Amino acid sequence: MNQGYLAMGGQIVDASIVQAPRQRMTREEKAQIKKGEIPTDWQAKPHKLAQKDRDARWIVKYTKAKNETKGAVNLAIPFFGYKNHLSTDRWFGFIRKSEVTSANVFDGHILPNLLDSANTCRDVYGDTAYKTEENQTHLEKRGFRFKLHCKKPKRKPMRILIKRGKTTKSRIRAHVEHVFAVEKEQMGLFVRTIGLKRAKVKIGLANLTYNMKRLVFWEQRRLSMG
Numbered sequence: 001m002n003q004g005y006l007a008m009g010g011q012i013v014d015a016s017i018v019q020a021p022r023q024r025m026t027r028e029e030k031a032q033i034k035k036g037e038i039p040t041d042w043q044a045k046p047h048k049l050a051q052k053d054r055d056a057r058w059i060v061k062y063t064k065a066k067n068e069t070k071g072a073v074n075l076a077i078p079f080f081g082y083k084n085h086l087s088t089d090r091w092f093g094f095i096r097k098s099e100v101t102s103a104n105v106f107d108g109h110i111l112p113n114l115l116d117s118a119n120t121c122r123d124v125y126g127d128t129a130y131k132t133e134e135n136q137t138h139l140e141k142r143g144f145r146f147k148l149h150c151k152k153p154k155r156k157p158m159r160i161l162i163k164r165g166k167t168t169k170s171r172i173r174a175h176v177e178h179v180f181a182v183e184k185e186q187m188g189l190f191v192r193t194i195g196l197k198r199a200k201v202k203i204g205l206a207n208l209t210y211n212m213k214r215l216v217f218w219e220q221r222r223l224s225m226g
Contacts, residue, residue: 005218008089010123010147011096012173013114013130015107016180018203020056020081020191055196056081057104079103082191082199084183086207087114088176090121094214095179095207100200111135115144123147125173147172182210 029039033054042049061077083105087097096116107129115124123145131148139146147169183189189206191199 008119009091010121011087012176013087013126014176015085017079018082022080053194057102059103085110100203108132
């Protein structure tokens with residue numbers, strides 16, 4: 001990569017669900033899969049076993065939707081598949097680190113694997129999922145600056161200075177959403193393979209393709225500016 005792209009201005013971490021075909025299983029089969037076991041019926045039918053994804057998991061995402069009569073309504077939307085964890089640099093938007101897990105893995109547990117020590121700035125931006133005492137200690141020991149979102153106190157208003165800081169952080173953190181939008185909307189990212197190993201290859205290639213598209217964008221911009 002061009003040496004000019006090595007000044008990075010800090011890093012932004014986030015994760016997004018990559019859906020996979022939903023598996024039809026009984027409750028007993030689901031319970032056995034969660035325990036890491038293979039259902040007896042599947043063992044007797046190797047062709048059926050080969051078509052069952054035992055690594056993908058369910059996760060429920062909570063969001064709000066506007067309703068003309070009731071106002072904001074809370075929605076719980078289930079997804080099945082994997083999760084694409086990313087770290088991008090703030091200035092150029094390249095994916096610098098990535099990790100693929102089952103969809104039910106908590107984002108905050110993956111933060112240590114996403115930190116890029118080569119980044120020229122020590123700031124780390126992320127949402128509240130990454131703000132844990134363990135992660136804070138990990139960042140401080142390695143000289144990173146904690147720029148993660150703070151949770152709103154229960155039944156209390158957020159202090160004005162913290163609210164202003166959160167707004168600034170949100171503007172910066174929103175840049176990583178561009179990666180997920182490109183991969184899902186333009187590239188149609190969807191895992192149709194079986195198992196975590198193949199999902200890592202599929203999603204890894206999508207991340208690599210995104211970086212290539214990003215490099216073309218910056219090179220064209222550089223040439224247009226002379």
